[in-house]
Amino acid sequence: MSKPSDLVQGTLDLLLLKILTLEPLNGFAISIRLKQVSGDVLQVSDGSLYPALHKLEQEGWIKAEWRPSENNRRAKFYSLTRMGRRHLEREADNWNRLSAAISHVIKLEEA
Amino acid sequence: MRFEQWIYSIPLRIRSLFRRDTVEHELDDELQFHLEQKTQHYVASGLSVEDARRKALRDIDGLELRKEECRDARRVNRFEDLIQDLRFSIRTLRKAPGFTAAAVLTLALGIGANAAIFSVVNAVLFRGLPYPNSEQLFTLPSNQSLPDLEDIQKQTSSFAAIGGINTQALDFTGQGEPVQISGGLCNAELFDALGIHPVLGRAFSPAEDSYGGPALVVLSHGFWMRYFGGDAAIIGKSIRLSGNSYTVIGVLPREFWLPGRPKDVLVSLRVFNPSAAKERGVHFLHTYFRLKPDVSFAQASAEMGNADQWLALHYPEENTARDFADIHRRLLSLQDSIFGDVRPELLVLSASVGLVLLIACVNFASLQLARCATRQREIAIRAALGAPSGRLIRQMLTESVLLSLFGGAAGLVLAALGVRLLMTLTPADLPRIANTSIDTAVLGFTFAVSLLTGIVFGLVPALNATLFGVSAKLKEDARTTAGGASGHRLRKFLVVSEIALALVLLISAGLMIRSFALLHRIDPGFRADNLLTMRLELPEARYREQTKQRQFHRELLDGLNSIPGVQAALVSEIPMSGDYLTHNFVIEGRPRLPAGSEPEVQTRTVAGDYFRLMGIPLLAGRDFGPQDRTGGQHVALVNRAFVAQYFPGQDAVGARVDWARSDPPDWMTIVGVVGDIKHFGPSEPEEPAVYDLYSQTAQKWKRWMYPTIRGAASPGALLAQVKERLWAIDNQLPVTQVFTMNAIVASSLDHQRFNLTLLGIFAAVALALAVVGIYGVMSYSITQRTNEIGIRVALGAQHSNILWLILGQGLRLALVGGTLGIVASFALTRYMSHLLFGISPRDPQTFVAIPFVLLSVALLACYIPARRAMRVDPIVALRYE
Numbered sequence: 001m002s003k004p005s006d007l008v009q010g011t012l013d014l015l016l017l018k019i020l021t022l023e024p025l026n027g028f029a030i031s032i033r034l035k036q037v038s039g040d041v042l043q044v045s046d047g048s049l050y051p052a053l054h055k056l057e058q059e060g061w062i063k064a065e066w067r068p069s070e071n072n073r074r075a076k077f078y079s080l081t082r083m084g085r086r087h088l089e090r091e092a093d094n095w096n097r098l099s100a101a102i103s104h105v106i107k108l109e110e111a
Numbered sequence: 112m113r114f115e116q117w118i119y120s121i122p123l124r125i126r127s128l129f130r131r132d133t134v135e136h137e138l139d140d141e142l143q144f145h146l147e148q149k150t151q152h153y154v155a156s157g158l159s160v161e162d163a164r165r166k167a168l169r170d171i172d173g174l175e176l177r178k179e180e181c182r183d184a185r186r187v188n189r190f191e192d193l194i195q196d197l198r199f200s201i202r203t204l205r206k207a208p209g210f211t212a213a214a215v216l217t218l219a220l221g222i223g224a225n226a227a228i229f230s231v232v233n234a235v236l237f238r239g240l241p242y243p244n245s246e247q248l249f250t251l252p253s254n255q256s257l258p259d260l261e262d263i264q265k266q267t268s269s270f271a272a273i274g275g276i277n278t279q280a281l282d283f284t285g286q287g288e289p290v291q292i293s294g295g296l297c298n299a300e301l302f303d304a305l306g307i308h309p310v311l312g313r314a315f316s317p318a319e320d321s322y323g324g325p326a327l328v329v330l331s332h333g334f335w336m337r338y339f340g341g342d343a344a345i346i347g348k349s350i351r352l353s354g355n356s357y358t359v360i361g362v363l364p365r366e367f368w369l370p371g372r373p374k375d376v377l378v379s380l381r382v383f384n385p386s387a388a389k390e391r392g393v394h395f396l397h398t399y400f401r402l403k404p405d406v407s408f409a410q411a412s413a414e415m416g417n418a419d420q421w422l423a424l425h426y427p428e429e430n431t432a433r434d435f436a437d438i439h440r441r442l443l444s445l446q447d448s449i450f451g452d453v454r455p456e457l458l459v460l461s462a463s464v465g466l467v468l469l470i471a472c473v474n475f476a477s478l479q480l481a482r483c484a485t486r487q488r489e490i491a492i493r494a495a496l497g498a499p500s501g502r503l504i505r506q507m508l509t510e511s512v513l514l515s516l517f518g519g520a521a522g523l524v525l526a527a528l529g530v531r532l533l534m535t536l537t538p539a540d541l542p543r544i545a546n547t548s549i550d551t552a553v554l555g556f557t558f559a560v561s562l563l564t565g566i567v568f569g570l571v572p573a574l575n576a577t578l579f580g581v582s583a584k585l586k587e588d589a590r591t592t593a594g595g596a597s598g599h600r601l602r603k604f605l606v607v608s609e610i611a612l613a614l615v616l617l618i619s620a621g622l623m624i625r626s627f628a629l630l631h632r633i634d635p636g637f638r639a640d641n642l643l644t645m646r647l648e649l650p651e652a653r654y655r656e657q658t659k660q661r662q663f664h665r666e667l668l669d670g671l672n673s674i675p676g677v678q679a680a681l682v683s684e685i686p687m688s689g690d691y692l693t694h695n696f697v698i699e700g701r702p703r704l705p706a707g708s709e710p711e712v713q714t715r716t717v718a719g720d721y722f723r724l725m726g727i728p729l730l731a732g733r734d735f736g737p738q739d740r741t742g743g744q745h746v747a748l749v750n751r752a753f754v755a756q757y758f759p760g761q762d763a764v765g766a767r768v769d770w771a772r773s774d775p776p777d778w779m780t781i782v783g784v785v786g787d788i789k790h791f792g793p794s795e796p797e798e799p800a801v802y803d804l805y806s807q808t809a810q811k812w813k814r815w816m817y818p819t820i821r822g823a824a825s826p827g828a829l830l831a832q833v834k835e836r837l838w839a840i841d842n843q844l845p846v847t848q849v850f851t852m853n854a855i856v857a858s859s860l861d862h863q864r865f866n867l868t869l870l871g872i873f874a875a876v877a878l879a880l881a882v883v884g885i886y887g888v889m890s891y892s893i894t895q896r897t898n899e900i901g902i903r904v905a906l907g908a909q910h911s912n913i914l915w916l917i918l919g920q921g922l923r924l925a926l927v928g929g930t931l932g933i934v935a936s937f938a939l940t941r942y943m944s945h946l947l948f949g950i951s952p953r954d955p956q957t958f959v960a961i962p963f964v965l966l967s968v969a970l971l972a973c974y975i976p977a978r979r980a981m982r983v984d985p986i987v988a989l990r991y992e
Contacts, residue, residue, distance in 0.1 A: 026144070027141060027144070027145050028144065028145045028148035028149065031145075031149075032152075045170060045171075045172050046145065046149065046167075046170040046171050046172070047170070047171045047172035047173065047176075047177050048172075050141070050142065050145075050177055050180075050181055051177060051180035051181050051183070051184055054180075054181045054184035054185070055184040057123065057184075058120055058123055058124075058184050058185060058186060059116065059119075059120070060115070060116045060118070060119030060120050063119065066137075069144075073144060073147070074140070074144075075141075075144050076137065076140070076141045076144070081119065083115050083116065083119070
């Protein structure tokens, strides 16, 4: 099982939801976008992307729809649901609080 | 949040389950699309098509594994596994029809019997009384008079409403043949107390329920359907009841029910019988007290005690018996007063039927163990191929639950039949029994029991098969694997417990049989053969004067006795019918007791040659004779119990007795003593009784009678002749409660017969199951020991040695089980002592005979496989090796 071990649990969900706030995307496009936005810092294998997407879909945070891609091939496009948007806001807040707290602690140690 | 989530997830799950192919296809498409795009992506960056594709695949890192992870995300795997397990179970069960049939049948017996008994318990105890908030309803164990009830109402503030009702036979004419119906004489508050409202029309109001109020009647649903076909236009019409006209104002709901005889109509007591209603000394009303919602029972009970005290103080004449300290006169919850007596009886039945289920379950587990043993290799191979043991256990549990659900379904069919059988057996006085049906509660109970049975008794064999040394099984040789020593030990344990449980049931049934036989042998004190009885009641409107009543008695007796081969007499209360009447009485020359505290005796009034006809022996003095006429010296007969109680060691003949407070005094001379009869049923002792004569009694209200007619003709033919004579005298008189005396005597044992039959059936089923269990274990053990037996025979063992070897093994199991069973019975049978008559719940004869029977049957069950063992050919057995 190759989980994105370098990612904090739940962070991948957060990233995926964030990416989907702008526009509906298919899985491949998401993988490209993921690389672009995170640079090479966050390594997400293509393999772990799809189970994560399916999980988010089952939770009701994103929904899927089949439609033609740019090159006119039918592809599965994911978009954010209302509930997903709320979840993202909540998780983003949590993340901010957590990272702020952690940076704070780390700075303390340095001092 | 949760709810919103369901909107998304539920359709998705349903889709994943039922459009599995589509969903799978989409998953393929999605990943394929990704691969193509990725390949193009790499091609664009300069790789060859082939390399690009390989690199794209590597990025996915195990396509099939990823697919499986995506499937996991759907969260329906468990369900899919279950369906797979079910399919597999059905397939394997179909391949073993013998095992499946045995298991389903065993469970069907156990579950069916339980469902049947549960439906009775449910109807009688659980479904409760058909009144709203029936836990707020209370009653007084002793009957009350209407004036007392009114005073209790005034003296207390705990009760929202106090209802009182007395049941009385009414003549209903104007619909063809005159019929006797049962009328409830009640007050208007009864409706509020019970919380019952007519489904049609209305009940009478407190204003209408007054002396000289309008003659109104409320019909029961059954009466309305029977005589008016459920016609709603009946409201406002009049019907004739006992000679008077009553306007129908309402119809009660179908569920309306009160303890005692069913009521056909309800009328106001004050309107129907003002003189009895005003009489404070006539304590004849069943009472129903509805507590106010915020009042506690303790408060109400205390108030009731004060009211009792108040009544005793202000009306000492009529209320001397009101002893507020007497627990039997205290306020009692209606449920306890109705179900208190039958609860322990039903508990015994429930417990015994529970034992039957337990035995069936043990057999079921044992069957599964045996089957597991033959499946060891299959299980071991599956485990070796990578099936996790949790998955194997789940598969075996699925199989077991599937079987138990089938068993439950078959049991439900048995229960439906069983309930019908029960309804023909049940004693009429089991309250609410007529409500028995297979309803949702019974269905739920059956389902729960089946499920639980499947899980609990499937778990043992499943664990045994998988956890204990699966890996070793493969290495073992096919023949020896069939054993599974732990499995066999477990089966022996199961058989022992089965025998013990069966013995408990057999001993209980044995005790019931013994006490029933004792009851049957009891001499009722009269001859019941060829005796026909029926009830007549002379309507007050036409028979108010005693001269008319006496003329009727004479003409009826003359008419009946003139039928060739027929003798007839009249009595006011026939034995074992449940009817009785008591009076306080005084003995001449004894110190006068305070009014109301005089002793009570059973009072029976006769006409004709009653004692000779009934075969009740005359013990002293003389019988009634033609010299005892109206206007002559008033005479009475007493029974042996009366003499024993009031004239111990003395001669009662010649003494004079009178009813307490009779005005003017009406002294009766005791002219003779007759034998005791079992008036209250074979198990009840006779009470002191005084017999007087219809021709001499001053009680002109005693207008009812039971003609008792002895004739050799068939009851049907006799009845036709009787009716002909009767209606020649008065063609308006309804004939009710026509029974042969034998039928009355038989029905007095209904309760015992009911309990006996059920316990007997349970015990028989238990015995059968136990025998099957021991047979199964023994024949299995012999198959396993074929080799050993072969060696023994080869070394010179005789047939008898082999036989005893096997029988000894079976005997050990039976003895251990039997001993445990005796110990358990010893501890348990005392809970059924109230069902027994004449023997102790630890009756030594039963405790010796029944285990002996069980032991013999168990040995027989061992003998059949043992004979097979004797025929083992050593050459064949050894070649097996």
